[in-house]
Amino acid sequence: MSEASARHDAASAGATGREDWLRAYRQMQRIRVFEEHANDLYLTARMPGLTHMYTGQEAVAVGVCETLRREDTITSTHRGHGHCVAKGASLDRMFAELLGRRDGYCRGKGGSMHIADQENGNLGANAIVGGSAGIATGSALSAKRRGDGDVSVCFFGEGALGQGLLYEVMNMAQLWKLPIVYVCENNMYNEYTHYDEVTAGAILDRPRAFGIHVEHVDGQDLRAVRAAAAELVGRARRGEGPSFLLCDTYRYHGHHVGDIDRAYYRSKDEEKSWRTERDPITLFTAWLVGELDVDPAELEAIEREVRDEAQAAVTFALDAPYPDESEVDQHVYA
Amino acid sequence: MSTPDVATRTRVISFSKAVNEALAEEMRRDERVLILGEDVAEAGTPFKVLAGLVEEFGTDRVIDTPISEPGFTGIGVGAAMTGLRPVVDLMFGDFLTLIMDQLVNQAAKIHYMSGGKLTVPLTVRTTLGATRRSAAQHSQSLHAWVSHVPGLKVALPSTPADAKGLMKTAIRDDNPVVIFEDKLSFQEKGPVPEDDELLIPFGVADVKREGRDVTLIATSSMVQVALAAAETLAADGIEAEVIDPRTTSPLDDAALIESAKRTGRCIVIDEGHRRYGVGAEMAAVVADGAFWWLDGPVRRLSAMDVPVPFSPVLEDLTVPTAPDVVAEAVALIRP
Numbered sequence: 044m045s046e047a048s049a050r051h052d053a054a055s056a057g058a059t060g061r062e063d064w065l066r067a068y069r070q071m072q073r074i075r076v077f078e079e080h081a082n083d084l085y086l087t088a089r090m091p092g093l094t095h096m097y098t099g100q101e102a103v104a105v106g107v108c109e110t111l112r113r114e115d116t117i118t119s120t121h122r123g124h125g126h127c128v129a130k131g132a133s134l135d136r137m138f139a140e141l142l143g144r145r146d147g148y149c150r151g152k153g154g155s156m157h158i159a160d161q162e163n164g165n166l167g168a169n170a171i172v173g174g175s176a177g178i179a180t181g182s183a184l185s186a187k188r189r190g191d192g193d194v195s196v197c198f199f200g201e202g203a204l205g206q207g208l209l210y211e212v213m214n215m216a217q218l219w220k221l222p223i224v225y226v227c228e229n230n231m232y233n234e235y236t237h238y239d240e241v242t243a244g245a246i247l248d249r250p251r252a253f254g255i256h257v258e259h260v261d262g263q264d265l266r267a268v269r270a271a272a273a274e275l276v277g278r279a280r281r282g283e284g285p286s287f288l289l290c291d292t293y294r295y296h297g298h299h300v301g302d303i304d305r306a307y308y309r310s311k312d313e314e315k316s317w318r319t320e321r322d323p324i325t326l327f328t329a330w331l332v333g334e335l336d337v338d339p340a341e342l343e344a345i346e347r348e349v350r351d352e353a354q355a356a357v358t359f360a361l362d363a364p365y366p367d368e369s370e371v372d373q374h375v376y377a
Numbered sequence: 378m379s380t381p382d383v384a385t386r387t388r389v390i391s392f393s394k395a396v397n398e399a400l401a402e403e404m405r406r407d408e409r410v411l412i413l414g415e416d417v418a419e420a421g422t423p424f425k426v427l428a429g430l431v432e433e434f435g436t437d438r439v440i441d442t443p444i445s446e447p448g449f450t451g452i453g454v455g456a457a458m459t460g461l462r463p464v465v466d467l468m469f470g471d472f473l474t475l476i477m478d479q480l481v482n483q484a485a486k487i488h489y490m491s492g493g494k495l496t497v498p499l500t501v502r503t504t505l506g507a508t509r510r511s512a513a514q515h516s517q518s519l520h521a522w523v524s525h526v527p528g529l530k531v532a533l534p535s536t537p538a539d540a541k542g543l544m545k546t547a548i549r550d551d552n553p554v555v556i557f558e559d560k561l562s563f564q565e566k567g568p569v570p571e572d573d574e575l576l577i578p579f580g581v582a583d584v585k586r587e588g589r590d591v592t593l594i595a596t597s598s599m600v601q602v603a604l605a606a607a608e609t610l611a612a613d614g615i616e617a618e619v620i621d622p623r624t625t626s627p628l629d630d631a632a633l634i635e636s637a638k639r640t641g642r643c644i645v646i647d648e649g650h651r652r653y654g655v656g657a658e659m660a661a662v663v664a665d666g667a668f669w670w671l672d673g674p675v676r677r678l679s680a681m682d683v684p685v686p687f688s689p690v691l692e693d694l695t696v697p698t699a700p701d702v703v704a705e706a707v708a709l710i711r712p
Contacts, residue, residue: 147492149492150492150493152491159487159491166455166459166495167490167491171482174478175483176451177447177454177455177479178458179455180448180451181451181458182455182456182459184456185459186459195455208448211445211449212445212448212451214443214445215442215448215449373493374489374493375488376488376530377488377493377498377551
């Protein structure tokens, strides 16, 4: 972890300017506020289905996606709103998708767990744990054949470490030197079970077994994630093959929005300590103000803008029409 | 009918050669086409169907994978979503069980779930068929499993010409297609039109033999079984029509119904298991659409509902044969 932090200061200070850091701050706030609304829409029965909050993990999605180009692709997870925002989606069409409306990114056919935003390189959230590892690796195969330097990022939680598919595709990615970064977000809980109970050995020994380059960072530290991602994405762009980025992080909410009573698998003290001591936005704000001399008023203004944007986006989505019934059998086949 | 017009030259080639030609032509035509699978390169697969392709197209496009069916299928799905047109070679149809998540939850649904924004132009080439003494895990005909899934297309060639034309269509289709080849068909020979654009449309059944007394709907190698039965029946004064749907998804309902209406009798012959199978669906389509024209119940001949046994004596009992078809037809026509 300290290695990556040190590299951050050396490698990205010059390459990353004030505007970049403020954009990262805005993106983290957009995810945080998006999830506040999503949670509220769900709890007030205006949003159907089920949904999984990304709150607490913002530095991972933003730290990684800030190093990507629009043409680079990502695959996401059931806890995917953060990746979608970070890769460039607009909040209004995201909310419309969550509400099953025609103006959603997938015309209301995907919902929270299947949001895709092809224009920005998001190949989709995925409701099968680890299910997108093949897709991400296939996208890297396409990029390698095009030879244009595009990179693929596969986001997954530590729960996906239990899926064989991940190891199959990491093996091929390393054999074929594919431009992909496997980003493991260890939020410590496979649904309602601590990962220690179901994970033998050390996580990083698994990619290492394939000879894949690994990095391990504090996933609550935006700058550390960004620095490590910049390095690994750079390796992939230069044709140096796949890598694995392990980010230690935490989800503030339950496994899904309805997971309210969590005492049987994690303590309230644990939740409180992550929120108060390791919140990624609080930590990054302190650095922006303390080290980069950003005026707190500027950050507050950004947060206000984000809140206005999100409120307008919710209104847009609530006002958007549902899909016409004639759409039910459209898009089964291309 | 797929019978070529008189102006088209044909050659007699094997089923295996027809598949090989289809892949080679499409790879020459479109550099986005590549092949992924176990032992597809220098080995040319255990059945040697792909022999020579790696020599022409190189290991960048004819790619040997580890024995990781879900992994290389998933990579095929992702590559298809991002501009390539992969052909995933699944050595045995029995291995469909290993790739069902990638095929069913991913490939089949991505276009729909994305509201039509993403497409998956993926071809999965695999096998079906028993009586090769390969026992229960290398002999199944699992085409019903994938025919059940909206978003997938399923093709079942029965002749070299269909094998070539359906494969070329599959590769150019913008949807995931599973194409099943009967392992026993690879050495079968037949006329194939000399035509670089031999594209057989999906969802169009082909009448392999015309007849007025009974309709034999047959798939894959069961078409040859039905044609042999029709010869025997003809000697007995019964004219059987043999119709091959060629694709189970989409299914040419209208052609099957029209034939059954004309003959008044229908037998469906398919090598999948009888219960909940492709044969059951086609029998239901005919019963529903041609009921008032039928002179008797729609019959089914299918694989027995047992795992495929190894012992040749037992295995041969499990699949429909031409004598079975003859007996069923005679019983239907002369009860």
